[in-house]
Amino acid sequence: MIFKAVGDTRPYPDHGYSTRQWSNVPPRLVRLDDLVTTKRTLDLGMLLSEDSTFYGDLFAHVVEHEGTLYLEDGLHRALRAALHQRPTLHARVLVIE
Numbered sequence: 001m002i003f004k005a006v007g008d009t010r011p012y013p014d015h016g017y018s019t020r021q022w023s024n025v026p027p028r029l030v031r032l033d034d035l036v037t038t039k040r041t042l043d044l045g046m047l048l049s050e051d052s053t054f055y056g057d058l059f060a061h062v063v064e065h066e067g068t069l070y071l072e073d074g075l076h077r078a079l080r081a082a083l084h085q086r087p088t089l090h091a092r093v094l095v096i097e
Contacts, residue, residue, distance in 0.1 A: 001033065002032055002033070002078075002079070002082045003032060003033065003035050003036065003037055003071070003078075004033055004034055004035055004036050004068075004069075005036045005037070006036075006037050006040060007036050007037055007038055007040070007070070008037075008038070008039065008040040009038060010038045010063075010070065010072065011065070011070070012063055012065035012066075012070060012096060013065075013096065015063065015094060015096050017094060019057070022057060022061055022092055022094070023057065023092075025092040025093065025094055026092070027059040027090045027091060027092050028090070028091065028092075028093055029088045029089070029090060029091075030062055030069060030088060030089055030090075030091045030093065031087055031088055032078055032081060032082055032086075032087055032088065032089060033087070034069050035062065035069050035070070035071045035078065035089075036068055036069065036070050036071065037070075037071050037075060037078075038070050038071060038072055039075050042075055042076060042079065043076075057073070057074075057092070059074070059077075059090050059091055059092045060073060060074025060075075060077045060078060060089055060090070060091040060092070061073040061074055061091065061092055061094070062074075062091040062092065062093045062094070063093075063094050063095075063096060064093055064094065064095045064096070065095075065096050065097070066097075069093070071091075074089070074091065077089060
C-alpha cells in the first residue's frame with residue numbers, strides 16, 4: 001500500500017494558513033506510508049503534466065493532527081514519488097492541535 005489510508009475529507013480544524021504562511025514552514029522528508037490522503041480522486045492530467053508545480057509550492061502540504069499526517073495538498077507529487085519507487089516525499093508539515 002502506498003499510503004497509510006485514503007480519505008476524502010480533512011478531519012482536522014481549519015488552520016487558515018495562506019500560501020505565504022505555508023512558505024514559512026520548513027520542508028522535511030515524510031514517508032508515503034505514514035500519510036493519510038484528504039482527496040480520493042486525482043486529475044490524471046495534473047499527474048502527468050511536466051509543469052504541474054509551476055504555479056504552486058514545490059513541496060507537498062501535510063497537516064499533522066493528533067499524531068496523524070494528512071496530505072492536504074500534493075497528492076500528484078506523492079503519487080509521482082511512488083511511481084519512481086521512492087518511499088519518501090519532501091513536504092511542509094504544519095502541526096496543529
